[in-house]
Amino acid sequence: MEPLSWTGTLGPVLNPLLLAAAVVFAVSVIVQIVLSVFVPRPVAEGPTVAAPRTVVDYVGWAVMGSFGVIVAVCLAYLAIGPMMPGYQGKGIVGAVSLQLMPVWIALIVTFALSMTFKRRLGLYGKLFDSTIGMIGFALVMFWVFAGVFGAMDLIVTHGALEQASGMKNKPPGTPLRGAEAGEYPYYLLGGDNLARDVFSRMIKGAWEVIRIAPFATLFAFMVGITLGLPAAYYGGRLDTFLSFLANLILAFPVILLFYLLVTPEIVATGIPVYMAAVLFLFPIIFFSVLFNSRFHTQTTKRAIYIGSTLVVGLWLYSGIAWNADPLGLIEFPPNLLVVFVAVVFVNSPTVFRIVRGLALDIKTRDYVAAAQTRGEGPWYIMLWEILPNARGPLIVDFCLRIGYTTILLGTLGFFGLGLSPESPDWGSTINEGRKLLTIYLHPALPPALALLSLVLGLNLLADGLREESLRD
Amino acid sequence: MGLFILRRVVVMLLTALCLTFIVFFLTNLYPNLEKLAKTQGNMRMTDEQVATWLGERGYDRNLFVKYGEWLGVLPGYVVEAEDGTVRGRCIDAGMTPEEAPRFCGVLQGDWGYSTVFREPAGEIVFKRLGLTGWLMLAVMCVMVPGALIIGVLAGMREGSKLDRSLSTASIMTTATPEYVSGVIFIAVFASSAVGLKWFKGTATSAMDNITWENFTLPVLTIALYGMGYIARMTRASMAEVMTAQYIRTARLKGVKFRTIVLKHALRNALIAPFTVIMLQFPWLLNGVVIVETLFNYKGFGWTLVEAAGNNDIELLLGVSVVSVFVVLVTQLISDIGYVYLNPRIRVT
Numbered sequence: 001m002e003p004l005s006w007t008g009t010l011g012p013v014l015n016p017l018l019l020a021a022a023v024v025f026a027v028s029v030i031v032q033i034v035l036s037v038f039v040p041r042p043v044a045e046g047p048t049v050a051a052p053r054t055v056v057d058y059v060g061w062a063v064m065g066s067f068g069v070i071v072a073v074c075l076a077y078l079a080i081g082p083m084m085p086g087y088q089g090k091g092i093v094g095a096v097s098l099q100l101m102p103v104w105i106a107l108i109v110t111f112a113l114s115m116t117f118k119r120r121l122g123l124y125g126k127l128f129d130s131t132i133g134m135i136g137f138a139l140v141m142f143w144v145f146a147g148v149f150g151a152m153d154l155i156v157t158h159g160a161l162e163q164a165s166g167m168k169n170k171p172p173g174t175p176l177r178g179a180e181a182g183e184y185p186y187y188l189l190g191g192d193n194l195a196r197d198v199f200s201r202m203i204k205g206a207w208e209v210i211r212i213a214p215f216a217t218l219f220a221f222m223v224g225i226t227l228g229l230p231a232a233y234y235g236g237r238l239d240t241f242l243s244f245l246a247n248l249i250l251a252f253p254v255i256l257l258f259y260l261l262v263t264p265e266i267v268a269t270g271i272p273v274y275m276a277a278v279l280f281l282f283p284i285i286f287f288s289v290l291f292n293s294r295f296h297t298q299t300t301k302r303a304i305y306i307g308s309t310l311v312v313g314l315w316l317y318s319g320i321a322w323n324a325d326p327l328g329l330i331e332f333p334p335n336l337l338v339v340f341v342a343v344v345f346v347n348s349p350t351v352f353r354i355v356r357g358l359a360l361d362i363k364t365r366d367y368v369a370a371a372q373t374r375g376e377g378p379w380y381i382m383l384w385e386i387l388p389n390a391r392g393p394l395i396v397d398f399c400l401r402i403g404y405t406t407i408l409l410g411t412l413g414f415f416g417l418g419l420s421p422e423s424p425d426w427g428s429t430i431n432e433g434r435k436l437l438t439i440y441l442h443p444a445l446p447p448a449l450a451l452l453s454l455v456l457g458l459n460l461l462a463d464g465l466r467e468e469s470l471r472d
Numbered sequence: 473m474g475l476f477i478l479r480r481v482v483v484m485l486l487t488a489l490c491l492t493f494i495v496f497f498l499t500n501l502y503p504n505l506e507k508l509a510k511t512q513g514n515m516r517m518t519d520e521q522v523a524t525w526l527g528e529r530g531y532d533r534n535l536f537v538k539y540g541e542w543l544g545v546l547p548g549y550v551v552e553a554e555d556g557t558v559r560g561r562c563i564d565a566g567m568t569p570e571e572a573p574r575f576c577g578v579l580q581g582d583w584g585y586s587t588v589f590r591e592p593a594g595e596i597v598f599k600r601l602g603l604t605g606w607l608m609l610a611v612m613c614v615m616v617p618g619a620l621i622i623g624v625l626a627g628m629r630e631g632s633k634l635d636r637s638l639s640t641a642s643i644m645t646t647a648t649p650e651y652v653s654g655v656i657f658i659a660v661f662a663s664s665a666v667g668l669k670w671f672k673g674t675a676t677s678a679m680d681n682i683t684w685e686n687f688t689l690p691v692l693t694i695a696l697y698g699m700g701y702i703a704r705m706t707r708a709s710m711a712e713v714m715t716a717q718y719i720r721t722a723r724l725k726g727v728k729f730r731t732i733v734l735k736h737a738l739r740n741a742l743i744a745p746f747t748v749i750m751l752q753f754p755w756l757l758n759g760v761v762i763v764e765t766l767f768n769y770k771g772f773g774w775t776l777v778e779a780a781g782n783n784d785i786e787l788l789l790g791v792s793v794v795s796v797f798v799v800l801v802t803q804l805i806s807d808i809g810y811v812y813l814n815p816r817i818r819v820t
Contacts, residue, residue: 032633036633060633244483244487248491250754251491251754251800252491252792253758253761253799254758255758255761255780256495256776256788259781260495260499260780263504265504265506266498266501266504268503269501271498410649411651411762414762415777427651430651430652431651434651434655434766437663438662438664440665441659441663441666444655444659445655445659448652449652449656451652455649456647456648458647459643460643463643
């Protein structure tokens with residue numbers, strides 16, 4: 001069998017078009033930037049006459065037009081490519097797009113539903129008013145769906161650990177030697193140094209990120225909020241002590257901390273388990289205090305809420321932190337636990353500082369004084385007066401911090417810490433691929449671009465949210 | 473002001489003490505010591521042999537005593553092995569136990585001995601620090617002017633096309649960690665697969681002789697990640713200044729736009745980025761570790777990885793003292809500098 005070309009039968013038609021549009025776009029963008037610095041803006045003469053058209057306008061049209069063509073061609077590759085007959089006709093891009101079909105469907109459904117009901121969805125709905133926010137959200141949801149469906153074995157073409165003979169370091173689109181019936185006949189993005197499929201590993205790697213990063217960030221927020229609010233509200237010695245601790249952790253170079261915490265030797269001492277035991281207590285404390293401060297006058301409600309928090313929380317706690325789930329449902333492999341704990345540990349001091357700063361500001365507002373005059377307890381004021389009013393910046397920072405956590409996870413993988421060496425996560429794959437990077441590009445580039453696009457998406461999403469939350 | 477600096481210095485010393493103690497504690501955990509014994513001695517040592525090896529080298533004593541010895545506030549240990557040889561912390565090669573000084577710790581200027589490189593730890597740290605210094609210098613020369621120019625250009629006309637494209641570019645760079653941009657740079661500019669081969673994919677030769685070819689990619693890789701962040705801060709501060717009353721007054725007086733930006737806005741807009749640039753140093757340290765590993769440039773970051781990977785206790789302590797020092801001193805400088813730059817703030 002012939003190796004696949006990148007764009008299949010669409011290539012001869014669309015490739016020259018794409019190239020031409022790209023050249024026009026690059027040239028006109030440079031011209032536009034140069035012009036915007038040197039040419040003054042045209043001034044409208046008289047009240048009725050519109051500003052005369054200048055070179056700047058024509059260059060602007062060239063930029064818009066060529067950009068439109070580039071987007072249209074890329075969409076054509078993704079949308080029309082999969083419809084071409086045969087693998088040769090689809091090309092690599094078309095075949096990848098076909099494999100990603102569940103993701104496309106899920107994305108379209110999400111967007112259609114959200115756009116329809118966007119006025120009823122609060123801040124989330126407002127996100128769909130900003131282009132930047134929508135692009136960011138699309139990128140993030142793309143990887144979320146890819147990760148979830150990849151974990152359900154819908155997208156991947158081969159196993160993440162499956163090795164095929166003769167596929168070592170083969171370029172993208174190489175046919176699988178001696179493919180049996182029912183087996184996918186190509187390595188779409190080529191094979192890595194151990195003859196595993198790069199595409200499948202990239203998709204599986206998305207799941208590694210999706211299942212760790214958001215939860216680790218959430219835990220870091222729980223810790224940061226539970227400690228930051230009282231530090232700001234009470235001030236004094238407590239504040240000095242907690243701030244000193246936070247600065248202490250922040251003064252550590254992150255990588256040194258990882259090298260000290262995430263090694264098999266440290267796992268053998270059991271320190272990560274103790275750290276997990278302390279850090280994972282915070283969510284339970286947070287929710288118990290949250291409900292207690294609100295419902296301490298309504299005893300039945302309080303009993304229900306706190307009871308269920310404690311039952312669910314302690315069950316999860318025993319499973320996650322101590323790996324001793326009485327029902328045997330939750331399992332947390334020790335090397336994953338170290339990674340999780342290390343990432344939470346590194347992130348929480350920064351969250352603590354942000355929460356403390358916000359709370360110090362909000363503490364001086366009138367509604368806090370009103371609540372104090374009403375005789376509300378300090379925890380009610382912290383959790384039900386100050387915290388909801390700090391939610392805007394916190395949500396934005398949450399998005400940014402997931403991106404940062406993703407980068408940290410990649411760093412861990414890059415130094416070969418924590419996760420097992422054959423794990424498909426992006427950092428480890430980049431680390432493996434970089435050794436032969438000057439000869440073979442394809443094993444290292446897909447995970448690198450994947451990580452880049454996910455973090456970029458989270459940054460754009462945060463930007464869109466910030467813009468929209470500032471608007472009202 | 474004097475009291476403020478004094479208080480900060482005391483807190484700094486306290487932080488450094490706590491941090492080194494944490495590093496000391498973690499590296500002196502028994503599994504780590506066992507690994508050290510096995511890599512230094514023999515991989516197939518039995519548990520008893522490990523225990524004697526550690527005992528003869530003074531590793532099996534109380535943690536606080538060992539830490540005190542490292543600091544130089546307690547006298548160094550002297551142990552007589554079963555075969556009669558006398559080992560001591562302060563007894564260097566070719567020295568009799570009588571000649572050796574009683575105290576030898578950081579306070580006496582003795583940083584201990586690196587078990588990986590088999591050289592005094594202090595020498596290694598400062599030699600490597602010099603190499604990283606060149607890298608940092610180059611990064612600063614690229615990053616700071618670049619970021620400030622981008623930020624000022626983007627912020628002077630908020631919402632313009634130039635602003636949009638520069639802002640998007642800075643978001644892109646902040647979303648690209650060093651190990652991703654480094655890999656992409658090597659792939660594009662150094663690999664035989666693309667074939668441009670403008671630069672070299674390793675910076676090993678830059679340790680002796682820095683050239684355009686071997687130093688560009690590492691410097692660019694570190695500079696890009698920090699650049700976007702500083703540029704965004706500069707943009708925000710510039711945009712804020714441009715809406716100020718005195719800028720409007722200047723425009724109404726008919727001052728040229730260029731003069732407004734350069735003479736009126738720039739100085740006030742650069743106060744906030746100053747702090748950000750100073751606080752960027754600790755992050756650069758992180759980037760340095762990744763880039764030095766990726767490009768095989770044997771500087772400070774590379775030493776950190778080697779020391780941490782091999783549980784080289786005293787070298788690791790030296791490395792962490794230096795990095796903590798860098799972090800805390802830059803914090804102090806940024807605080808003091810901010811007070812001088814911004815006349816509205818006074819420290820009492």
